[in-house]
Amino acid sequence: MTASDHTVAKDAVPPSGGAASTARPSLARRVLSDGFTSWALATPVTLVLAFFLLAPIAMIVAVSFWGSTSFSIYPDFIWDNYDYLLGSSVTYKVFLTTLKFAFMTWIISLVVGFTVAYYLTFHIRSLTWQIALFLLCTIPFWTSNIIRMISWIPFLGRNGIANQTLMDLGFTTEPLEWLLYSEFSVTLAFVHLYTLFMVVPIFNTMMRIDKSLIEAAYDAGASGFQILTNVIIPLCKPGMMIGSIFVVTLVMGDFITVRFMSGSQIANVGRLISNDIALLAYPSAAATAVVLLITVLIMVAVMLRFVDIRKEL
């Protein structure tokens, strides 16, 4: 009954209306088909991220409640892994160390990254040179991190260049032991690896600052320092935030730099996880991973309050 009604209604559409709708589809149909096209285009990305990001994270959350014996793991719903993790003073110490590295790296890379971006934007006058020097800064980003870490050894080691130079210049008679395999070398490597993540977004926002704003401030009698603090820095905040998100999350999740540059002497959260993985203690590794994930997501959520990424693209 309804079906035939429907057919009648469809047939009853006057021919002129039909012609008009082929020339210009109705708004509803266009929205529908546009939405459909967008979805069809976004499906592959969604599938990849669903399968290789969301499902694995769900898997980690699930496994963090599993039980384990010394040679196997089994599905369960127990809080033992979290009890053990959160009841151990080592956990807090390690999280504190991780946060300290994140904070140190963040401060140093922010200052260095801002200075480099400022120099490229305001002191280099030709666009060609700006691009060339910018590329010079970004090329190391496309080379191997592990190799870049290894590269510090002949530099910082006991008989390394730094110690030789310091002794030749008479600053010290004994080689400095704290240059390599120390908090210093870990932080140095972090800054070395990740400052580019600060330079690029800050340079990007800085290049978009309308130079007439600076002229205006100058004409209004502002000193160079006042222009920096009252005009340039506020306008660069989005870039600084995006850079900070990169640097902080990279350092928080790292395990290889700390392992390598501390000579396995310093523990951070990532190493806690990777050590558990090496011992096949997956439930314990998963619980630590969940706590790390929550920590990182809270930090990112806070930083995202200061910047609208969609607007900055």
Added chain:
Amino acid sequence: MSDGKRPPSFYVLTAVFALFVLFLYGPTITIGILSFQGPDGGLTFPMRGVSLHWFDQLFQQQAVGDIWGSFRRSFVLGMMVMVTTVVLSVMGGLAFRRRFVGSTVLFYIIIASLVIPSILVSLGVGLLFSQILGWEVHWATSGYGAQLTWTLPFGLLIMFAVFNRFDPSYEEAARDQGANPWQVFRHIVLPLIAPMLIGVALFGFTLSYDEFARTLMTAGSRNTLPLEIYGMTTNVTTPVIYALGTLTTIFSFLVIGTFLVIAVVAQRRRARLASDAGKGMV
């Protein structure tokens, strides 16, 4: 500022910038020099002679393990990830030109993919494959997927930025002249975004080629090059590791150089074939 005379701060900042560049490249140059260490030399200066001994060692199977096999795997994987990243990023970029149901959620998932620590992806994918699906982890399946979670966000964010600055009037003009959606994409959109796609491809290849943490638990029994190098750091104590480092860095530079040359050529070609509007009758 525009009177041509440099302020004193220019010279200070130039020195700072030069130090920064030295900081970036100094260590790499150092191991570049040390990789030519003589056969009796160690991991630090002084140089005990100059030789190609350590490069030669790279070709001795027993000295370093399967580095050429791992290089081949890394190269193939890099190519796979690069092609996938370019295609999916363009599709995603096109999708996000309109708001669609769920676009905000998907956007934040993409951001999450960028900020979630690599080791979590590695652990999660490894567990998913071994515990639930019962599949063996392999660099070309689990490793490939895990790397995409790192390269796709970069590719997508670049494409979002590209399409935010994209002038839709070119497409409208083509449509007015009767082009179908595929023709509009093939003849209008694609040539206009091509230079940026080279950038996306560069990200896709190099991030995959150098990826370590996400591949650690997802590559299976056959190592990629970074995993092989990582293994070497624990048991190789000779400059052979510098020789390998120098070679991979040179390879990276060649890859970057190739992409830059392609980008410059594409840019020139586009400038040469640019609009003839305003030049009178053709």
